[in-house]
Amino acid sequence: MDCKKCNLEFSTKGAKELHMRVFHPNERKMIVERQLIGRKFERIVGNIEDCFYAFREKNISLVAFGQIKDWINDHTKNGISSPRLANFLRRRPQFKLAKKFRKIGTNQTESYWCLNDGNNPDTDANCRGQGWVEVSVEA
Numbered sequence: 001m002d003c004k005k006c007n008l009e010f011s012t013k014g015a016k017e018l019h020m021r022v023f024h025p026n027e028r029k030m031i032v033e034r035q036l037i038g039r040k041f042e043r044i045v046g047n048i049e050d051c052f053y054a055f056r057e058k059n060i061s062l063v064a065f066g067q068i069k070d071w072i073n074d075h076t077k078n079g080i081s082s083p084r085l086a087n088f089l090r091r092r093p094q095f096k097l098a099k100k101f102r103k104i105g106t107n108q109t110e111s112y113w114c115l116n117d118g119n120n121p122d123t124d125a126n127c128r129g130q131g132w133v134e135v136s137v138e139a
C-alpha cells in the first residue's frame with residue numbers, strides 16, 4: 001500500500017485513496033477510465049462469444065468474419081467496425097482462426113473463426129464454393 005510517485009507508505013487503503021485524491025487527482029481519473037474501458041471491452045468480447053453460441057445452436061461452429069460482424073451489428077446498439085472485430089478475434093485466446101479462403105485471381109479473403117474451447121469443429125467443412133481456394137492459417 002504505497003504511492004509509487006512519492007515513495008510514501010500508507011497503513012490503510014482509505015489513507016492511500018485520500019492521498020491519491022488530493023495529490024494525484026489525474027492519476028485517479030486515469031485508473032477509473034481504464035476500468036471503464038476494460039469493462040466495455042469485456043462486454044464486446046461477451047457479444048462475440050454470444051455470436052458463436054448462437055451459430056453453434058444452428059450447428060455451425062465455423063463462422064465467417066462477415067457473419068460475425070453482421071451478427072454483432074444486428075444484436076448490439078453500436079455495432080463494431082471490422083478492424084476492431086479483427087483485433088478482438090486475434091488477441092483473445094477464446095477465439096481461434098480456423099480457416100481462410102482467397103477468391104481466385106483477387107486479394108479478397110474470408111476468414112472463418114471458431115470458439116477455442118476444445119469442441120473442435122469440423123475443419124474439413126468446405127465453407128466456400130467454387131472460385132475460392134483455401135490458404136494456410138499459419139502466419
Ligand SMILES: [Zn+2]
Nearest residue numbers: 003005006023
Ligand atoms: Zn503520492
